[in-house]
Amino acid sequence: MRWKTESYTGWGRALTATGDIARPERASALAALMKDSPAPAIGNCRSYGDACLNDDGRVVDMTRMDRVLSFDEKTGLIEVEAGLQVSEISRLYAPQGWLPAVMPGTGFATVGGCIANDVHGKNHHGLGSFGQHVTQIVLNQNGKEVTITPKNAGLWKATIGGLGQTGIIARATLQMIACKGDVMLVTERRVDGWDEFLSVLDDSQATYTVGWIDATAKGDALGRGILEEGETGAGLLPKQKASKKVPFNAPHFALSKPIVKAFNNAYYRRVPDSGRTSVKPINDFFFPLDRIHDWNKLYGKRGFHQFQCVVPIAKAPALREMLEMIAKSGLASPLAVLKRMGPGRAGYLSFPMEGYTLAVDFPNRSAAQLLISKLEEMTEEAGGRLYLAKDALARPNRMKAMYPEWKDWLKVVKKADPEGALETDMTRRLELRSA
Amino acid sequence: MTDTWIILGATSSMARAFARKLAEEGATLYLAGRDMADLEASAGDCKARGAANAHAVPFDARKPETFTPILEQMGAEEGMLNAAVFVGSMPDQADIDADPSLIDGTVTDSFTGPARFLQLLAPMMEERGGGTVVGVGSVAGDRGRVGNYVYGAAKAGFHTYLSGLRNRLTRSGGHVVTVKPGFVDTAMTWGIEGMFLVASPDQVAGDLLKAVRKKKNVIYTPFFWRYIMLIIRSVPEPIFKKLSI
Numbered sequence: 001m002r003w004k005t006e007s008y009t010g011w012g013r014a015l016t017a018t019g020d021i022a023r024p025e026r027a028s029a030l031a032a033l034m035k036d037s038p039a040p041a042i043g044n045c046r047s048y049g050d051a052c053l054n055d056d057g058r059v060v061d062m063t064r065m066d067r068v069l070s071f072d073e074k075t076g077l078i079e080v081e082a083g084l085q086v087s088e089i090s091r092l093y094a095p096q097g098w099l100p101a102v103m104p105g106t107g108f109a110t111v112g113g114c115i116a117n118d119v120h121g122k123n124h125h126g127l128g129s130f131g132q133h134v135t136q137i138v139l140n141q142n143g144k145e146v147t148i149t150p151k152n153a154g155l156w157k158a159t160i161g162g163l164g165q166t167g168i169i170a171r172a173t174l175q176m177i178a179c180k181g182d183v184m185l186v187t188e189r190r191v192d193g194w195d196e197f198l199s200v201l202d203d204s205q206a207t208y209t210v211g212w213i214d215a216t217a218k219g220d221a222l223g224r225g226i227l228e229e230g231e232t233g234a235g236l237l238p239k240q241k242a243s244k245k246v247p248f249n250a251p252h253f254a255l256s257k258p259i260v261k262a263f264n265n266a267y268y269r270r271v272p273d274s275g276r277t278s279v280k281p282i283n284d285f286f287f288p289l290d291r292i293h294d295w296n297k298l299y300g301k302r303g304f305h306q307f308q309c310v311v312p313i314a315k316a317p318a319l320r321e322m323l324e325m326i327a328k329s330g331l332a333s334p335l336a337v338l339k340r341m342g343p344g345r346a347g348y349l350s351f352p353m354e355g356y357t358l359a360v361d362f363p364n365r366s367a368a369q370l371l372i373s374k375l376e377e378m379t380e381e382a383g384g385r386l387y388l389a390k391d392a393l394a395r396p397n398r399m400k401a402m403y404p405e406w407k408d409w410l411k412v413v414k415k416a417d418p419e420g421a422l423e424t425d426m427t428r429r430l431e432l433r434s435a
Numbered sequence: 436m437t438d439t440w441i442i443l444g445a446t447s448s449m450a451r452a453f454a455r456k457l458a459e460e461g462a463t464l465y466l467a468g469r470d471m472a473d474l475e476a477s478a479g480d481c482k483a484r485g486a487a488n489a490h491a492v493p494f495d496a497r498k499p500e501t502f503t504p505i506l507e508q509m510g511a512e513e514g515m516l517n518a519a520v521f522v523g524s525m526p527d528q529a530d531i532d533a534d535p536s537l538i539d540g541t542v543t544d545s546f547t548g549p550a551r552f553l554q555l556l557a558p559m560m561e562e563r564g565g566g567t568v569v570g571v572g573s574v575a576g577d578r579g580r581v582g583n584y585v586y587g588a589a590k591a592g593f594h595t596y597l598s599g600l601r602n603r604l605t606r607s608g609g610h611v612v613t614v615k616p617g618f619v620d621t622a623m624t625w626g627i628e629g630m631f632l633v634a635s636p637d638q639v640a641g642d643l644l645k646a647v648r649k650k651k652n653v654i655y656t657p658f659f660w661r662y663i664m665l666i667i668r669s670v671p672e673p674i675f676k677k678l679s680i
Contacts, residue, residue: 004626025448025622026473064448064622067480078483081476092484 003058010053011046013296013303014364015392017053017425023061027170033060034168035143038421041168043083043110047117048306049392050425051163057423060168062112068092069171076176077135082112082169087283087290089174094182094282099232101133101177107287112169117389118161118350120341121286122208122230128344129352131160133175139167141416157405158412161347163388163427165409166416181234184208184285189275190268194223194320198356201340207231208285210339214264215323215332215360216257223323225338226271230285237281245293249301255363257330264334299363304333305392307372308359310341310352311384318382319356322375326360331368335361348409351387359390369393388426396431410435437487438566439512441465441505441556443494443549444522446473448621449571451480452640453519458486463512467494467505496522496548497540506555516560519569519643520549525586525623538585545589550596557600561607567647568604568611570597574655577615577664581679601652612646613653617660632657 003020022039024030033039039058046052052059062083069079076098078089087107089100104119113119118131127133137159139146146167150156159166187206191197197211206229213225253259289295296304311319326332336359343354362368372393379386385402386394400406413433420433427433440457442450445466454464458481466474466481466489474491481489492505509516523545531537553568560566575583576590594613601611618624618633634657642656655661670678 002626023622023625025451026446026470027476028470028472029622067451067476068483069476069479071483 008042008045008053009303010048010050010392011296012048012305012364012392013299013301014305015050015053015303015425017050017055019054019056020058021061022058023064025064027065030060030065030140030168030170031143031145034140038142038417038419040164040422040424041082041112041116043113044085044108046106046109046113047389049390050429051117051389051391052113053425054423055425062110062168065170066110073098076178077173078176079136079171079173080111081171082110082115084111085109086111086114087287089176090182090282090286093176094179094232097178097181098176099179099282100130100174101127102130103286104130105287105289107283107290111172111174112164115160115169115172116162116164118345118347118352119389120344120352122210122339124344124352125209125340125342126207127177128342129161129346129350131346131350132344133177134160134172134346135175136173137169138171140170141167142421145170154408154412155416157347158409158416159347161345161350161388162409162413163349163424163432165413165422165427165433167422179232181232182282183233183235183237184230184280184282185233185277186280186285187229187275187277188271189227190271190273191223191225191227193221194323197223197225197227197338198316200227201338201356204229204340210337212267213323213336213338213358214268215326215336216261216264216330218324218327222327223320223338224268225336226268232282233279235279237279240281243291243293246295246297248297250298252300252302252363254298254300255333260332260334267334299333299361302364304361304363305368305372306335306359306361306390307375308357308387308390309375309379309384310355310357310387311379311382312353312355315382315384316356318378318384319358322358322378325371325374329367329371331362331365331371333361333363335359348405348412349388349403351385351389353385355384357387359387391426394430396429399430400432406432407435437461437463437514438517439463439465439509439514440517440519441467441509443467443496443518443520443552445477446470447521447623448636449616449619449639450519450521451477452636453521453569453643454481454489455484456640456644458482458484458489461485461487463487464489465492465505465509466490467492469493469495494552496544496552499548499551502552502555506552506559509556510559515563515566516556517567517569518553518556519571520553521571522549523571523573523586523590525583528581528583528585531585541585542589542592545586546593546596550593553596553600557604560604560609565608566604567609568597568600569614569643569647570594570600570611571614571616572597574615574617574660574664578667578675610650612643612651614643614646615653615655615660615664617655617657617663632659
């Protein structure tokens with residue numbers, strides 16, 4: 001296997017790694033290279049921080065192993081290679097009435113990445129996390145294939161949401177859910193402020209629910225935003241325009257305070273006061289930003305950070321306090337999301353807990369880093385946790401304190417990868433592999 | 436499309452991408468190559484994407500005895516028979532310089548092996564009065580260069596063969612597309628220095644399908660390689676022989 005030396009980044013582009021990348025196209029090539037030189041896997045690098053980085057080391061790019069191995073149209077069971085993109089599954093099977101049970105916010109995420117980060121979607125309150133719908137995983141450990149199911153309790157829970165530390169996820173079987181077709185019926189309504197937002201999220205009966213929040217609004221308007229609710233349906237839509245691409249790094253003032261404020265105001269008023277219901281292609285509803293390729297370049301060459309936390313229901317006031325602080329700072333970008341989460345999670349290091357989750361993007365500046373550090377502290381005090389798939393900044397002790405099952409994970413990982421060959425920049429930064 | 440396609444060298448990423456596109460149009464596929472486990476996986480992929488059927492069949496360009504069983508199996512299919520050839524091998528020129536016997540294998544893989552197969556398929560196509568052959572050559576076959584002239588020579592031979600086959604099959608309603616790809620982002624080129632204007636296998640596969648539909652004779656993919664090669668071909672030999680490009 002030939003190795004290619006390259007620099008690469010996570011989606012946030014604030015951290016960079018330089019190292020050797022192999023890109024096997026066949027199972028035999030993957031097995032051979034894992035025997036000789038085991039290395040962690042990367043997919044489309046849609047995690048924001050350093051979960052997908054191994055500076056000065058080797059990684060295995062899994063994106064060419066992207067085949068559907070079998071699909072049962074009666075049961076909705078599908079076996080795929082780990083490099084397959086989620087959007088490809090919905091493109092192929094939604095017209096036939098099947099959808100991945102959990103759809104993350106970007107369709108570019110690979111199945112392997114979805115498992116290793118136990119991602120969630122707009123239906124987390126109903127169906128839980130991605131890993132809860134995986135029925136079987138084939139791991140490659142040092143060149144040997146090991147098949148695991150939920151019955152392999154420890155190894156299963158250390159693999160799902162486990163940052164790829166138990167072996168390379170080579171293949172997985174997913175239980176899809178039935179859907180009515182490949183269009184979405186989407187209802188959007190304005191929400192005037194924080195308290196109303198929590199109550200509409202609690203009361204929403206929709207299968208898919210997500211809140212866009214104006215993280216620049218202060219005072220009475222604090223927490224205003226748009227509630228989006230969706231249901232799958234059957235129907236016909238006109239052919240889509242081609243997606244666009246951000247061709248170069250934007251200058252740093254592109255997301256400055258007055259521009260973001262004006263944008264958010266317009267975005268809020270785009271939905272009429274009375275609300276509206278419209279029909280959208282299924283992938284547009286689930287992956288709205290995927291229509292603009294490389295949108296992360298809008299943050300300029302310094303990149304950005306996403307802060308995402310979840311806090312228990314009773315600690316909602318702490319989340320409000322965080323939002324106040326964010327609004328006051330004027331550092332937020334238009335991308336801010338509020339969601340109600342259910343308890344569903346499948347791994348030791350899975351992010352979800354019953355409560356509310358807030359995600360906000362910040363351009364990478366020192367002021368933003370200070371703010372994020374404060375927000376992290378408030379999350380810890382509220383008994384909440386940070387999302388590893390988004391994190392680039394947290395300190396080891398804080399992160400470990402947020403994940404009470406971290407020690408169980410470590411025990412399994414030490415056995416699965418005793419040499420530490422699968423360590424990444426993230427596991428080193430957060431000292432996850434040392435007690 | 437109820438057409439049947441045989442893909443020779445189906446484990447390559449270009450072939451995979453092309454087979455997927457045919458699968459989504461409902462074709463019946465024969466995926467031929469040496470790595471049977473990988474071909475079975477691709478056959479599953481094609482079926483899951485809508486192929487009427489997909490079979491993994493053992494094929495080795497250097498073993499003509501593998502040809503007949505495939506052709507017999509294909510003969511039982513109804514509708515038009517089509518073939519796409521992605522086989523070929525490109526040892527380092529330096530290795531060939533050290534061991535000239537490598538020339539035989541390179542020429543067999545890239546030219547005479549697939550040509551022998553197509554020679555057996557051609558009468559079957561003529562009998563049915565149609566069908567298309569897509570032959571993947573290379574821009575390296577347009578002019579011999581110091582870096583890979585054995586591979587280039589094999590591909591040049593294949594180009595000429597395809598041109599003749601086109602001349603022949605046209606008479607019975609068939610067609611031959613000669614494809615000359617530039618640099619494509621495959622396992623063969625991964626990590627090689629000096630690559631530029633690299634196309635994705637999916638992009639190339641899209642070009643192939645378009646060329647089949649429009650009955651193009653010779654295409655370069657991506658298209659601009661036609662102009663690059665036009666320039667390279669027009670350099671007078673007295674100058675060209677001193678260049679190292």
